[in-house]
Amino acid sequence: LPLVALISGRGSNLKAIIDAADPLIEIRAVISNRSQAGGLLYAQQAGIATAIVDHSLFKTRLDFDIALQTAIDQYQPKLVILAGFMRILSPELVAHYRGRLFNIHPSLLPAFKGLHTHRRALESGVKEHGASVHFVTEDLDAGPVIIQARVPVLPDDNEDSLAYRVLQQEHRIYSQAIHWFAEGRLQLQGQVALLDGQPI
Numbered sequence: 552l553p554l555v556a557l558i559s560g561r562g563s564n565l566k567a568i569i570d571a572a573d574p575l576i577e578i579r580a581v582i583s584n585r586s587q588a589g590g591l592l593y594a595q596q597a598g599i600a601t602a603i604v605d606h607s608l609f610k611t612r613l614d615f616d617i618a619l620q621t622a623i624d625q626y627q628p629k630l631v632i633l634a635g636f637m638r639i640l641s642p643e644l645v646a647h648y649r650g651r652l653f654n655i656h657p658s659l660l661p662a663f664k665g666l667h668t669h670r671r672a673l674e675s676g677v678k679e680h681g682a683s684v685h686f687v688t689e690d691l692d693a694g695p696v697i698i699q700a701r702v703p704v705l706p707d708d709n710e711d712s713l714a715y716r717v718l719q720q721e722h723r724i725y726s727q728a729i730h731w732f733a734e735g736r737l738q739l740q741g742q743v744a745l746l747d748g749q750p751i
């Protein structure tokens with residue numbers, strides 16, 4: 552399965568996917584909107600092509616997204632994954648990759664969409680937190696969930712300790728979701744994610 556990954560920063564999810572070395576997937580390129588993204592080094596070490604599409608060089612989101620789509624489509628991916636990609640995508644781009652665009656979000660969606668999920672989880676006093684892989688649709692962090700992982704929120708947790716516990720699970724479930732897709736078992740039908748033809 553040819554895949555393109557979009558990153559903005561550290562790239563630990565990307566690294567986990569590279570390290571999983573799933574024989575069903577081929578990471579054709581890693582594209583970042585920031586030239587300083589640490590994750591680019593993981594790609595280079597693994598011999599994966601990298602590209603920068605710097606959002607600050609474009610006047611509008613649509614202009615950026617057109618350049619981004621052109622960069623992605625050069626690699627003809629069957630799946631595009633957002634792995635810590637910190638830009639909101641236009642509906643046009645989302646529609647172009649409909650059913651083959653994944654994101655990972657550090658919360659048990661639909662809880663805590665958006666930023667600072669760990670802080671907000673701690674502030675709200677939930678006993679359980681986690682991460683979700685979902686199909687990207689037009690609404691931010693609202694696409695159908697493919698897989699979630701739960702972790703306990705412990706009494707002495709701070710943002711960092713909780714983020715770390717969640718991140719370990721992110722690394723596991725992102726590879727799992729990609730593997731299912733590569734096996735042809737995942738589909739987006741309207742607003743419903745299907746695994747082996749059954750709603751998730």
Ligand code: GRF
Nearest residue numbers: 561562563564635655656657
């Ligand atoms: C992860 O927590 C991911 O869920 C969120 O941004 C973070 C990216 O981390 N969207 P990394 O760049 O993969 O290390």
